[in-house]
Amino acid sequence: MNRFQSITALHDIAAQPEDRVALTNAVVDDLAVTGKTLDALVYLDREFAVDQAKRLTPSDHPLSGVPLAHKELYGRDGWPNEGGSKTHQGQLATETAHTISRLDAHGAIDCGRLTSVEFALGVTGHNDYAGTPKNPWNTAYICGGSSSGSAAMVAAGVIPASLGSDTGGSIRLPAAACGLVGIKPSHGLVSRAGIFPLSASLDTSGPLTRSVEDAAIMLDAIAGHDPHDPLSLDASIGDWRRDFEKGIEGVRIARAEHYFLSGVDAPVADATEAVFTTAASLGATIADVDVSSLTLEISNTLNVMLIASEAAQLHLDTVADHHRDMNDQTVMRVITGIHARADEQAKLRQLRADMMVRFIDHVLAENDVLITPVWPFLLPTITDTDIGSKPDAAPLVQRIGHNTRPFNFLGLPVVVIPIGLDSNGLPLSVQLVGKPFSEALLLRVARAFDRAYAFWDQRPTG
Amino acid sequence: MMTKQPNPSPLDRLTDAGLDPALIDQTRQTFDQWRQVLESIPDDTLGEDSLNDVFDQRKPKP
Numbered sequence: 281m282n283r284f285q286s287i288t289a290l291h292d293i294a295a296q297p298e299d300r301v302a303l304t305n306a307v308v309d310d311l312a313v314t315g316k317t318l319d320a321l322v323y324l325d326r327e328f329a330v331d332q333a334k335r336l337t338p339s340d341h342p343l344s345g346v347p348l349a350h351k352e353l354y355g356r357d358g359w360p361n362e363g364g365s366k367t368h369q370g371q372l373a374t375e376t377a378h379t380i381s382r383l384d385a386h387g388a389i390d391c392g393r394l395t396s397v398e399f400a401l402g403v404t405g406h407n408d409y410a411g412t413p414k415n416p417w418n419t420a421y422i423c424g425g426s427s428s429g430s431a432a433m434v435a436a437g438v439i440p441a442s443l444g445s446d447t448g449g450s451i452r453l454p455a456a457a458c459g460l461v462g463i464k465p466s467h468g469l470v471s472r473a474g475i476f477p478l479s480a481s482l483d484t485s486g487p488l489t490r491s492v493e494d495a496a497i498m499l500d501a502i503a504g505h506d507p508h509d510p511l512s513l514d515a516s517i518g519d520w521r522r523d524f525e526k527g528i529e530g531v532r533i534a535r536a537e538h539y540f541l542s543g544v545d546a547p548v549a550d551a552t553e554a555v556f557t558t559a560a561s562l563g564a565t566i567a568d569v570d571v572s573s574l575t576l577e578i579s580n581t582l583n584v585m586l587i588a589s590e591a592a593q594l595h596l597d598t599v600a601d602h603h604r605d606m607n608d609q610t611v612m613r614v615i616t617g618i619h620a621r622a623d624e625q626a627k628l629r630q631l632r633a634d635m636m637v638r639f640i641d642h643v644l645a646e647n648d649v650l651i652t653p654v655w656p657f658l659l660p661t662i663t664d665t666d667i668g669s670k671p672d673a674a675p676l677v678q679r680i681g682h683n684t685r686p687f688n689f690l691g692l693p694v695v696v697i698p699i700g701l702d703s704n705g706l707p708l709s710v711q712l713v714g715k716p717f718s719e720a721l722l723l724r725v726a727r728a729f730d731r732a733y734a735f736w737d738q739r740p741t742g
Numbered sequence: 743m744m745t746k747q748p749n750p751s752p753l754d755r756l757t758d759a760g761l762d763p764a765l766i767d768q769t770r771q772t773f774d775q776w777r778q779v780l781e782s783i784p785d786d787t788l789g790e791d792s793l794n795d796v797f798d799q800r801k802p803k804p
Contacts, residue, residue, distance in 0.1 A: 467797045481793075511794055515801040581779045588773075596752050600759035612769060615761065618752040619773035624780060631783065632793040669765060674772050691793050716800040 283437035294345025307347035319411035320429035324392040344387030352393040353476035364396035367602040377474030394429030416740040424453035431458040449684025456654035459707030467691030468513030471506030479590040529563030540652035583685040592617030608668035
């Protein structure tokens, strides 16, 4: 049994060719069974994965020989790439995503693809066509979306890491719902080339893992310039190992009552407050910041607008021609975007830089990290959130992304870290927000919480 | 002489495709609420730089 192993432990197990092939077969077997049970599996390619394992020239890189699977949106030439939608049933990728090629180059074994919400346009994880993944901590509950299959398979311990995508919270919400570490990287740090698109401006790519170290290994492997992504920048996360175990003594942490704490339910706010106490006990300094002048409510709305308007540009013809094959909520959200005018879309894009600079000046000029909740309320069930395109769907979508969307609009890096379990036995989490390209510092802070909360030792029982 | 037909607007495209007018109207109402938020921001707050420019300026030096 290779469940709940770290990337480095699996790397060691896979050192010899016969062990590497056996490990790959075992993970594929587990993906087939557990992936089906949790409605998280879209595609498996045992032949490809085993062939990759056999042909691998092993290296010291921790990912060498480690079996993984990723969100269905990540293209591999010749593999299904349906965008989680019946409208693209049978569509095969014609290129391999840049991030997948980078993982290949580091020796990771690619076993298959995992469930995504249709067009990545959903925060609950519901998908009438591809399946609605069940949360391994309690299968009556949602995994969150849209990287729901990735979260389910990593939380179940089948694989140590999986790539997801985040346009309004689609890595962070599933990571938080399933007790995982999730990274939405800085704007421009990780290429989106070869990933089924939702929003050209806002899409980001990042990992979901069970430990901070595994998240750092994955991000380090996929970050870097790619000329095929027009928004890619020539940047890296630097030497994340250098200060990784240094703790958080002297780190300046910001606490924002307005919007982030006052805007969530009491159990979530209380759990987050306890994190500030823990951080102070570990030697960090906590500073209250007033964000009431930063119009964060507006940035949430602006992000929803920009997603909808860019999704409408990409998917209008599909909705027109195939709306009867689509999830009601996807249709509703894409249609909402058609009402945007070109000048409004331009204004939305222009506002991002100004709002980001104001946020940095106000919150992070004298602080290193802002800590906020992720979900605004305790995790809901699959049944309670199955509301399709009903009139209360749009407000619910907006509410769930209350704390995540502002940072997509601002482009800032965010790391999600689990901190415990709620009264229903479901994970509770916080997000750490930093300055552009401060991922190494965020990972160091997250590592301190990783040790303090030891969430790694907790196992879902389903 | 043939006259080139203009491309239908997105709205016409969806209406012609049989989308439920009530759903289209519901989405218009939602977008109108969002539009009020966008219009509440004065145009003179817009800077010259894009988000990409600002991040490019702030990336770590090698």
